[in-house]
Amino acid sequence: MDLVELASIPSPSSGVLYLGPVPLRGYAFCIIIGVFVAVWLGGKRWIARGGRPGTVADIAVWAVPFGLVGGRLYHVITDYELYFGEGRDWVDAFKIWEGGLGIWGAIALGAVGAWIACRRRGIPLPAYADAVAPGIALAQALGRWGNWFNQELYGRPTDLPWAVEITSSSGGRVPGTYHPTFLYESLWCIGVALLVIWADRRFRLGHGRAFALYVAAYCAGRFWIEYMRVDDAHHILGLRLNNWTALFVFVLAVLYIVLSMRKRPGREETVEPAASASGDGNGEKDGESADPEEKTDPEQPKAVDESGEPGKPGETVTTVKPESAEKS
Numbered sequence: 001m002d003l004v005e006l007a008s009i010p011s012p013s014s015g016v017l018y019l020g021p022v023p024l025r026g027y028a029f030c031i032i033i034g035v036f037v038a039v040w041l042g043g044k045r046w047i048a049r050g051g052r053p054g055t056v057a058d059i060a061v062w063a064v065p066f067g068l069v070g071g072r073l074y075h076v077i078t079d080y081e082l083y084f085g086e087g088r089d090w091v092d093a094f095k096i097w098e099g100g101l102g103i104w105g106a107i108a109l110g111a112v113g114a115w116i117a118c119r120r121r122g123i124p125l126p127a128y129a130d131a132v133a134p135g136i137a138l139a140q141a142l143g144r145w146g147n148w149f150n151q152e153l154y155g156r157p158t159d160l161p162w163a164v165e166i167t168s169s170s171g172g173r174v175p176g177t178y179h180p181t182f183l184y185e186s187l188w189c190i191g192v193a194l195l196v197i198w199a200d201r202r203f204r205l206g207h208g209r210a211f212a213l214y215v216a217a218y219c220a221g222r223f224w225i226e227y228m229r230v231d232d233a234h235h236i237l238g239l240r241l242n243n244w245t246a247l248f249v250f251v252l253a254v255l256y257i258v259l260s261m262r263k264r265p266g267r268e269e270t271v272e273p274a275a276s277a278s279g280d281g282n283g284e285k286d287g288e289s290a291d292p293e294e295k296t297d298p299e300q301p302k303a304v305d306e307s308g309e310p311g312k313p314g315e316t317v318t319t320v321k322p323e324s325a326e327k328s
Contacts (some may be wrong), residue, residue, distance in 0.1 A: 103140065
């Protein structure tokens, strides 16, 4: 056994995990864990921005299903020959657990679902997107390990110590050691999440700019990682389709950041109207004091002092009773 065999990343013998008697595919498990992490981190960031607890999870109920459908549609459309070619079974297009989600379609249609939910609550979608952006990057980092379970989407052959060992020969695979592009993208996404969190704190990004930064940074990494992959893909002018998609989306994200900073600088003061109306959680509303004794009502009768002169509104005046009244 040589050094490469000792140092390479072994692939799992099976893509199915068992939670007791319940089978769970590794690909689906990674996606589920990623969704939970995204909602958890997004919720913490949303509350820190002035939103209400539970809002991120409520909107995710709309965004996640839309995102799964969008991701699958993008994959099936761009790799239609895998499902509708000669000798293929179109029913396989619905077997999402076997792998095949396009992040571009997932983000695009997921945003539609989030927009619908945000509109129902009167919440600005850009503010919500800013809150969940780092969590989405972490969800992608976790989700990429699903490709490891399925032994798919690896890079060129290599003898590097961290090469991934492919043992399956089905689906045109050739056993050997390859660049673990799933690992590269997972680490890159973690870096993107940290970058967005840092930039958001440092520059107080708002109006969708934190989300745009996530998109731009992810596309930059996806471009060179995609260039390393060897799985079948459509090519345009010598580049894979996903390379062109990453380049196009990167330009759009950068343009959005520049134009947004000019038109709407700063950050939203209010991200959730319902949270602002109910105050900061201690029962107070904006502009109101928690102590009712400190309130001054301009409509209340004016106080009268012992000389019979009216006092000022809200002024405390001590009234001296007549001596005769005390005796009676």
